[in-house]
Amino acid sequence: MSVLKEVHFTPEPRPAELPMKVWLDDGDSAADVIDALALSPFATGSQPWSRTANLERVRPEASLMPASGQVTRVATEDGREARLVCGEGWTLRVIRYRNRSATVSVTAVDEELARSVIEEVTEGAEEPAPENDHVEMGFWWLTSHGSRRSEKPITASPWREVSGNYPTALDAPLTRLMSVTPADVHGRLILLHGPPGTGKTTLLRTLAHEWRSWCQADCVLDPERLFNSPGYLMEVAVGSDGDDDKKWRLLVLEDCDELIRSGAKEATGQGLSRLLNLTDGLLGQGRDVLVAITTNEDLARLHPAVVRPGRCLAQIEVGRLPYDEAVRWLGTSEGVSPAGATLAELFALREGVVNHTSVTESTGLYL
Structure with missing residues (x-):
């Protein structure tokens, strides 16, 4: 007499069935939930293909939405709006920032679907970059989600058009600075000091315009945090493997009085040391980086290590017109x-x- 037995077994999970758990607490925001939900199909393997696009100068009327799909979550906070959109075989996350930039991420069941969705969403969404009196400048800042860079066109007139706004005594040194090429770089620090309102920021915009063919200008909006966070500093100064390594980078740090005055070592800890390391230490050798600093401090009140011979490519006092x-x-x-x-x-x-x-x-x- 034969006996039939039921045998129950659990098959090994296939890649598309990988488990995922998410822990949330009161420190997480609604946007964090959208981030987790957007990653879930990719993490479990149900939608194993992903594509991301970063957009600048997004047209106000651009919906960043495909023809099909349903909006399932919307969160607005800290100057950004996050949306989660789900469609047949794909998931879309759209983050729009107050400065008109946006990040679009798509996961899908296959590569072609991911590509087609992201192309549909981003097609015609950006305005063309202005020409003539504009130059592209990057802006860095540190958020709770890590460092972020946004590139924007800024108004920047050629040197020949603004040179008359400065004292005649500065014409020769400023003209030399504007005409610098990579072969002329001896010293990595550009120091512009003088009273408020003398045109130091305008000079930096003009410098970005004059050097645009060989140097990318990036303005750091929170320099006090830059030199207190090694990870943030590495990201800004060295960049990633995907960056255009052929161009030099000019980091613009405005009104850094606390960082470079005579008592900076005691007041800012490692901030001054990291700045000096960036200009002529090991960190500065990782990439061709120049640092431009503006300050209202008198030269005599600056830290001697900052103004020592050989460190500055240019050290110019921008004063009042006589x-x-x-x-x-x-x-x-x-x-x-x-x-x-x-x-x-x-x-x-x-x-x-x-x-x-x-x-x-x-x-x-x-x-």
């Missing part, structure tokens, strides 16, 4: 102090915005 030159620039002596005037004061006088006294007390209008 009285005669200020009068010539403005076309009248009305409102011009005998001590001369800053560029911000002259623009304000020309536009009739404020009188000379109130301009002097201002922050310089960020010129």
